[in-house]
Amino acid sequence: MPEQLPQWNAVGVEPPQSLKDSGWQPGMKPAAQHMNWLLNRAYKCIEELQQAGGNVDDLTQAVESLEKTVGTHLVDYVKHPADGGTTAGTATAYTCNTSPNPIALVDKMGLMITVHVDSGANPTLKWGPLAAKSIKKPNGSAANLKKNGLYTVRYNFVNDSFILQGEGGSGNAQPKDVRVGKTFTNDDGDQTGTLVAYGVGELIKARDVVNRDYIQTDQHRPMADGAFVNSEIVTINGVEYAFSYSGKPVSSYMTCVETLTGNILWTRNVAYQWQGRIVVYDGKLYVGYYDNNAVIGTGCGLEVMNALTGASLKITKMPTNGGQLLYYVPDICFNSELKEILAIGNLEQNTCYLYRFNLDGVVIGNSTNIYSQFQDERENPNFIQAKNGFVYVASTKCVYQFNNVWSFYGKTTVFDSRTILGLALNTRDGVTYIERTGYINVLGTFLTVLASKVSVSSSLPSGLVIKGDLLGYATPTDLFTYRITADGLGVAFLTRQPIINGIGDSYGSMSMCMGMSENALVSPIYGGKEYPPIFSKTLKVIR
Incomplete structure (x- = not known):
């Protein structure tokens, strides 16, 4: 009360x-x-x-009632898993205790434990005085526990076992089964894949497949008679293509193949002869031609095609001041400064003209007969290049220099016939030529010799090509690439790709230009009954 x-x-x-x-003080009366x-x-x-x-009393009773309620709540191991501490026992028979230990297992009763040792096969857990129960994953398989791992289990009345809660990844996948660099989880925990694999559209390095720099990407395509001595590799809209042709007087074949996949984009056959190197610019392909049977008009000239379809866009015959019909276009080139195509047109040994075409294939100018500059050598030119307002032409004996309006500037030393087998623009604002004995010579703007007799250790090289600081050429047995030194005067060996049915040094088999890029090479073929193989450093997965 x-x-x-x-x-x-x-x-x-x-x-x-x-x-x-x-306050009140002594003597005061409140x-x-x-x-x-x-x-x-x-x-x-x-x-x-x-x-x-x-x-x-009421307060005391209220406090005691609250304490009882809280105590009951705390030992409700269904609502709050018990703390089982660190286990004891063995790898297959764990034991633990809580305060208090339960007197019976109830469905969904929870327990947290830290295991003291990696589990063995089919581990069990004994909780206080109760009978041991299996520890399983949610899928019913035996649990795989790791030393010092913190785990929560709950008792499942249906299968009479402890079930791991929040179980992560599991399974038997191993790092060798998962792509390199990708992470996953298996029974052993977090893992990183080591499998080298590729998806559709991804690139594969040749050295990841074979122990060499290149692998042939196009399929073997036989044909009646092939002489694919001239080729080019160009990237259009982000895709790298290889172009090559076999020029025969009454039957020529040209083909375009994607270098990374070997997919054939197009193949074209005509009843006249393609001649000279292939030039590809701004989606158009340019090549010289000769028609001896009046299929498109007797004579020779320039053909322009759609590079991605092979469709002919324009065919232009080369005119001469005397009305003569020329029959040989040994070479053409692209003048990058004027955005024009230059070409050589020959008749007999005493007739040679140089031509300028716009990018639509229309003649915009030509020289007079310039044979007088070559008559001492008695050999018409076979190669042409243009840079910095100058035009360089070369026979197999000598290199000559003209300006853009065909005025003669000079020439190099005259060599023996069949000495010069290739001509290309270099990184020193001049041209480089390659000799049949396996040497390159670097010339400056005015044919000044900057480097002489630089050895490339191979004989009968032709198809000389220079792109940036990459130099390449073909021999009867191999394709070679070199890296040009920073000063532009030397080279360092890069790759050598063996070939069969290679080219020689005769007019019919000598290559004006070998198709080359940092990634791929097109092999010239002379006399082989197949389309030219394409060798690539990378492959693209297509399925």
């Missing part, structure tokens, strides 16, 4: 603050109204406390 209140109803008068601060105020306030405060809190 609550104690009786010290009731005091007289309100009295509140003493001043100064009296509250100093005023009756001040005492009434003090006793009334004490009564009111005690009354408020008693009405709000009840008696001590």
